[in-house]
Amino acid sequence: MEKLYSKILEHGYINIYSDLSAQERRQVHFKTLYKSENPGWDDSLIFLTNRFREFLKPNLTVLDAGCGNGNYIIDENRAGITHAVGIDVAKEFVQKNICLDEIKIGNLEKLPFDDSSFDIVTSLWVLEHLEKPQIVFKEIHRVLKKDGIFMFATPNAKFLPLWIMSLIKNSTINHLLNKKLFGRNQKDVFKTYYKANTVKDITKLCEGLFLAETVKLNYDPSYTSFNFLSYKLSNTANILAKKTGVSCLQSHILGVLIKA
Numbered sequence: 401m402e403k404l405y406s407k408i409l410e411h412g413y414i415n416i417y418s419d420l421s422a423q424e425r426r427q428v429h430f431k432t433l434y435k436s437e438n439p440g441w442d443d444s445l446i447f448l449t450n451r452f453r454e455f456l457k458p459n460l461t462v463l464d465a466g467c468g469n470g471n472y473i474i475d476e477n478r479a480g481i482t483h484a485v486g487i488d489v490a491k492e493f494v495q496k497n498i499c500l501d502e503i504k505i506g507n508l509e510k511l512p513f514d515d516s517s518f519d520i521v522t523s524l525w526v527l528e529h530l531e532k533p534q535i536v537f538k539e540i541h542r543v544l545k546k547d548g549i550f551m552f553a554t555p556n557a558k559f560l561p562l563w564i565m566s567l568i569k570n571s572t573i574n575h576l577l578n579k580k581l582f583g584r585n586q587k588d589v590f591k592t593y594y595k596a597n598t599v600k601d602i603t604k605l606c607e608g609l610f611l612a613e614t615v616k617l618n619y620d621p622s623y624t625s626f627n628f629l630s631y632k633l634s635n636t637a638n639i640l641a642k643k644t645g646v647s648c649l650q651s652h653i654l655g656v657l658i659k660a
Contacts, residue, residue: 430631449473466523470498471522511540526554541610546659553654555594560648619650623651
């Protein structure tokens with residue numbers, strides 16, 4: 401299986417910018433396999449990366465809100481970005497970030513930037529951690545230029561495995577599952593509120609601030625594929641769920657918002 405993973409990684413559908421754990425390699429493998437079987441589908445970050453390219457223009461300025469240790473969209477489009485800035489709440493969370501020109505430490509509820517500073521704001525796997533998302537949305541709106549773009553990826557709060565994990569109140573068991581299934585250490589798992597994690601919630605947060613050009617659910621087979629049997633079962637369950645209009649197997653919400 402390890403040799404197979406290596407071949408898949410060399411395929412080039414998902415470019416790799418850091419060392420991967422065994423769990424992350426498994427996830428890349430099943431995403432790439434699913435793409436080969438479903439050409440019309442895209443991994444969430446690749447979907448947003450392709451959308452980002454539609455907005456490239458001279459002197460492009462970008463803010464990564466909640467930048468952490470990296471941003472796939474910026475990595476893939478770095479040559480087309482004139483100035484890339486990031487912000488996160490602590491230095492320890494950004495020590496490995498090498499894709500930005502500048503990183504500030506601060507709170508997303510009070511961004512340390514002038515009005516109309518950026519053409520695009522990205523935010524990957526951050527909305528779920530916002531205690532006051534309405535304030536953050538207003539701040540992002542403020543720092544965007546006229547017709548600026550806010551694009552994000554965040555978990556779908558109705559995703560079945562996420563709901564099941566939320567029922568496990570024992571934090572030790574939760575951390576063990578995250579480590580075993582996804583290779584996430586305890587220090588990499590942050591408090592979540594899920595106040596901006598349904599299509600309805602996001603649509604409401606956009607009112608008076610953004611035109612929701614795209615707000616969509618997206619399937620990701622890697623969360624429920626631990627071998628080829630679970631991969632096939634997950635895909636079949638996803639097809640059945642979509643036919644009945646159920647969104648519990650759509651793991652992500654993707655957004656492309658335009659400043660109103």
